[in-house]
Amino acid sequence: MAIRDRLSGNEAVAVAMRQINPDVVAAFPITPSTEVPQYFSSFVADGKVDTEFVPVESEHSAMSACIGAQAAGARTVTATSANGLALMWEMLYIAASLRLPVMLAVVNRALSGPINIHNDHSDSMGARDSGWIQIYGETNQEAYDNLIQAIRIGEHPDVMLPVMSCYDGFITSHAVENIDLIEDDKVKEFVGEYKPQYHLNDRFNPVSMGALDLQNHYFEHKRQQAEAMRNAKKVILEVAEEFYKLTGRKYGLFEEYKMEDAEIAVVVINSTAGTAKYVVDRLREKGVKAGLVKIRVYRPFPVEEIVAALSKCKAVAVMDKADSFNAAGGPLFTDVTSALYGRADGIKVINYIYGLGGRDVKTDDIEAIYNTLLDIVKTGEVKSVYNYIGVRE
Amino acid sequence: MSKVVEIRWHGRGGQGAKTASLLLADAAFNTGKYIQGFPEYGPERMGAPITAYNRISDEKITVHSNIYEPDYVVVVDETLLNSVDVTAGLKEDGAIIINTAKEPEEIRKKLKGYKGKVCTIDARTISIDCLKRYFPNTPMLAAVVKVSGIMDEEEFIKDMEESFAHKFASKPQVIEGNMQALKRALMEVKGL
């Protein structure tokens, strides 16, 4: 039986960490992720976990300590946001290329400047090509469920990659909502023991990690890393299936909301998807065939599956809570359109950059986007591909 | 009662409007509802106007925006009426609940022509009488329950008694005062 509770997103993630009981947590506080290590350190102090908690002096050190610990065979978790993630930068790549499945809760926040503590996705979107698996969660429930599943995904022998479990700062991290928790013993059983194939503390099979790797071998290692990311897709679905059997909660690479017969659809990430679902329901009441695709797994990007989900649509709007500053749309838009290219040509796809720096996204904003899509379907004409919504013009 | 009840709280940093919104969420949660309780974070400090929100529903809530057309507005500090547009978007068939010693019709003059229900509660007097200190949260919470009817009053009282017993396990002497404040507030809301 699930445990009915009400928790903020950060509380829920800290509870997941308590239940996972990692060997090492090394963290440095930054708004809005601070509460995660804060709550977790109280579990450490109260003896509710066996974790070695390392309060480091920067996020660079946090990720370095996590890499060292994971290399030594420890299951390792940390959390950060925005500038903290940016300070981890070079270590992110090292964790991924050393194939160390460090777990990182990213509480999405605008990456300065000007300085801003509120939610958008500019932090994790910047890290989308760092070699980490990226999973996004709409609610506190999904943030909790995703972290538990992330452990199994990252540590899988076919994957061995670090995982970012991302959720929206404040909107999800600090809002209290209903949640169904899993019993401690069931989580323990689900995540199991971390049994790395190679680690530095294995005195019977000593290994070296992080050796110089030049023209002769580097490319092979990167090619193998790329394959691990491809393998991750299958593993993510297998773990989701097992999780479904445990909890009854279904997860995939993305969520399709009323997409069966949808003619117009929005593709979006994280909490805004919930607001958009409300709009879809209202539009459906009016007989509009509106649907929604909420990306859960952004890395690896589910190319074929996205194409299948959108192929019957006439017009699609991709919403990006981060700008690429490339004069050609946001990161999600780029990925969705390149997925469709040559596979489902003819669908009109437009882009909206929205909610930067925590600008609130109202149901009216999303309704306006659907109305624009309706207009495109009616006239067959796209007036503007790259758009901003919610900004003062 | 519409499907989702939306409540907006106005208070000042340090007065506990955020805590009150979370307490209300808690109480509603305990009666089996789906809830959201979230503050609007900013650079606020002690004394600065702050806003907090609740959504309460029998069904799962998916909207994650702020609340622009609340069913109820709660004003924890009446001096805010001079500086904050507290009735912005407030539904006419809803109500505003203000912490003041004044009568509803007197305070209505400050509400920019709001035509809906105006309720008042003298949370200061109740708090000082029952708790010997000024904690407007407890009486305001009861007033919201009374005016909105989001949960059964008896169930609310019972639930609060349990949660106070838990919360104040180390200082049981304050439980009675808090319970008294709740019960008095339920009786003393004006403008219903």
Add this chain to the structure above:
Amino acid sequence: MSKVKVERKKVITSETTWKETTPGGIIIDPGNAEDFLTGDWRSMRPVWNQEKCKQCLLCFPVCPDSSIIVDEDGKMLGIDYDHCKGCGVCAEVCPFKSIDYVEEE
């Protein structure tokens, strides 16, 4: 040669494909640097004169390439020219001038 040849779990060569290589370039065979011959980097060559050697073994700890061959009884047997890069430290440190340091031919 007293060095025991250790069997490799995986022999990594310049032919090894991405499917065969170790994840992240982890080195799973400790000491596999031995498989990589560096003797041809040498432009100067240390030459050991057995008759002058007093077996003090001062050359052994200073050799950066572990190229001083020592048997199980702790006796120096010679120089491993497969790995010696010809740095000359051994010749420099020898108190008995038993190692000559000459140009490679």
